[in-house]
Ligand SMILES: *[C@@H]1O[C@H](CO)[C@@H](O)[C@H](O)[C@H]1NC(C)=O
Ligand SMILES: *[C@@H]1O[C@H](CO)[C@@H](O)[C@H](O)[C@H]1NC(C)=O
Ligand SMILES: *[C@@H]1O[C@H](CO)[C@@H](O)[C@H](O)[C@H]1NC(C)=O
Ligand SMILES: *[C@@H]1O[C@H](CO)[C@@H](O)[C@H](O)[C@H]1NC(C)=O
């Protein structure tokens with residue numbers, strides 16, 4: 001699949017004189033403006049290092065710790081989109097509760113003393129279902145999305161105004177003393193504007209003018225929008241933005257620095273190395289950038305039906321600096337933290353200094369920033385293979401391939417993006433301690449089956465039936481189901497008598513489908529299923545079925561796995577069964593059912609009966625003796641909450657595809673049986689050279705998502721109910737409840753530096769490896785020159801502690817018997 005996430009931002013600079021008249025500026029209101037160099041807060045140019053955290057992709061209970069860890073990681077701002085279809089799931093019915101409490105999220109950011117960037121959109125892309133648009137927009141007459149169209153502009157204005165009013169009322173814009181320093185209207189429209197012709201251009205201008213009328217008192221941005229009107233800040237999204245040049249009088253801002261990449265069902269795990277990400281960031285600042293945002297800093301989880309795509313996995317980990325569960329993704333988090341603190345320490349010089357670039361050929365460059373007699377220097381090597389040595393101001397410097405060295409005094413290199421001195425942490429999922437002695441979690445399962453919908457009479461005489469609607473045509477699934485469920489039944493019937501030319505024992509049921517998944521039932525019996533595995537969201541289903549005299553019923557269940565979220569006119573992409581649907585006899589005569597009368601039923605019967613809810617009494621019982629490998633089955637069990645604080649996951653290995661609920665909370669779609677193919681993974685990831693989403697993949701030949709996050713706030717103190725709807729067939733007895741813990745940490749330091757290790761809240765229990773000597777840097781090998789008391793020194797310093805710090809020096813380890821020029825310390829500890 002080739003969905004690229006490119007979602008953009010716009011910036012409207014408001015004349016602050018006007019704002020002052022509009023608002024009662026409170027004492028701590030901040031004045032946000034900008035010039036060609038940087039964003040200015042209270043008149044001072046600032047460097048903004050921001051990270052995306054999307055509030056619905058975690059829980060309010062997780063927000064304080066995520067934002068605290070972002071601050072500790074050196075960020076001074078948090079960015080989020082606003083998700084229209086989550087907030088207004090039904091026309092003019094709003095939801096700002098739980099993890100949709102945008103104002104609470106913004107207040108948590110404020111409480112940590114960070115700035116916020118609010119990308120309202122309201123188109124958001126974001127691998128989010130339908131790019132954030134409510135599907136009900138389609139039922140408004142004369143609606144065309146994202147262009148000069150009155151119906152669309154009215155709805156966009158209605159929602160955007162609602163959000164701005166709420167945020168203003170809570171005094172959350174910087175102009176009112178709040179954290180929000182920037183807001184965005186639309187999103188990466190420049191990537192698609194060409195497809196909308198002149199109307200696209202006037203729509204974009206309308207967006208800008210409309211945004212300005214909202215008088216928020218802080219600038220507006222438009223990302224990926226090179227022809228944005230002068231009142232907007234156009235910004236860059238991408239893996240690298242050092243070559244980006246903004247419009248005139250606009251600072252260089254990078255609103256989406258993709259810290260990793262997302263994953264599809266059937267896809268592999270993407271990784272963007274810490275070295276390459278740090279290189280991109282350092283280079284951006286070397287070349288005059290002053291605001292950059294990690295997309296994502298914490299990716300999180302696509303709970304419920306929020307994943308877009310189609311086929312975006314429930315995990316939205318993104319290989320971000322904080323992992324899906326909120327743990328530090330090391331070394332990425334720590335390596336960037338060091339870079340951030342260095343960049344921030346040079347804020348004044350980078351934003352006010354005069355920059356002088358020098359090119360040395362072979363992709364090697366230097367930049368000197370000078371301000372008020374102080375200087376800082378960058379040496380950048382964009383060569384993707386070789387280190388380069390240059391003479392810089394009378395001294396010789398070697399810069400590794402694809403790296404930037406930072407010299408805060410223009411003499412000493414204190415940071416190089418390719419030299420990672422942060423620990424690498426290995427996280428594992430395992431049974432909680434209290435369950436570990438048993439191999440299985442010993443869950444007791446109950447089950448019941450899901451109803452197969454089919455017509456008992458001819459469709460012409462059918463109905464009215466409860467929850468069933470009729471049409472004399474095949475309907476697009478989005479429009480027929482309003483996105484209230486993944487599941488839509490299309491049902492019709494065929495009356496056959498002996499004179500019918502197609503009468504015979506067998507026919508082929510032929511369904512042309514714009515589906516993601518299709519299950520076909522003929523006369524109430526399942527005759528086959530088909531789903532997309534190659535990124536092409538349409539296929540022809542053909543399977544034989546037994547015909548009978550009289551009325552034959554055909555039930556087609558089309559299943560969506562997230563609606564498309566990106567591309568010009570993505571909202572118009574077909575969904576479901578649009579035909580033709582035919583019965584084809586062996587003699588090639590056929591009956592075309594496309595224009596038959598069709599009966600439609602949205603959703604699962606089990607959900608109508610609220611089988612996923614805990615406190616509902618069900619008339620029909622759940623049964624013991626669960627069946628395996630049977631499709632359309634509901635499973636239920638109870639499990640104990642694992643002790644402690646570690647994040648909780650369900651290992652759903654053994655299941656096919658479906659949805660899981662814990663205590664009534666929808667934890668998202670699961671599909672552990674969808675295995676990534678065997679090709680294209682690497683065992684060693686070379687950080688050098690431009691990153692793309694297909695570089696440095698792992699997890700080939702394995703389940704594309706086996707573990708599913710259950711936030712602790714979804715759990716009770718003791719017993720919990722887990723309900724599964726299994727669509728394909730699987731075996732629930734392999735399922736276990738696990739926790740995510742840190743298994744080990746390893747790190748290296750050159751002589752003269754100190755090595756830091758932490759088990760992130762756990763205690764270091766064992767030293768697996770320690771060597772001070774000349775083993776190869778970056779690996780856990782003893783060189784021939786090795787200090788014999790390495791292990792005992794490290795044990796002494798670390799065992800029983802949560803973290804430890806050891807100087808890599810002869811003072812610590814004693815004089816070594818041999819004389820190696822480049823000694824280093826390598827340690828691995830067990831947590
Ligand atoms: C979808 O929702 C809209 C707005 O709430 C409503 O007008 C329309 O009738 C709904 N369509 C269907 C098929 O339920
Ligand atoms: C949004 O639409 C509702 C009617 O559906 C209306 O009452 C409200 O005033 C509108 N809001 C704005 C800002 O236009
Ligand atoms: C410039 O440097 C001098 C001396 O180091 C210092 O006193 C002064 O405050 C600096 N000026 C600015 C604008 O930073
Ligand atoms: C380590 O140092 C010893 C002694 O100087 C030398 O013989 C050996 O080749 C070195 N090993 C490495 C990997 O540099």
Ligand SMILES: CC(=O)N[C@H]1CO[C@H](CO)[C@@H](O)[C@@H]1O
Pocket residue numbers: 006236237238239240241242243244
């Ligand atoms: C989508 C996007 O912004 N791509 C940009 C990534 O960065 C490179 C290098 O700066 C640009 O050439 C791309 O246009």
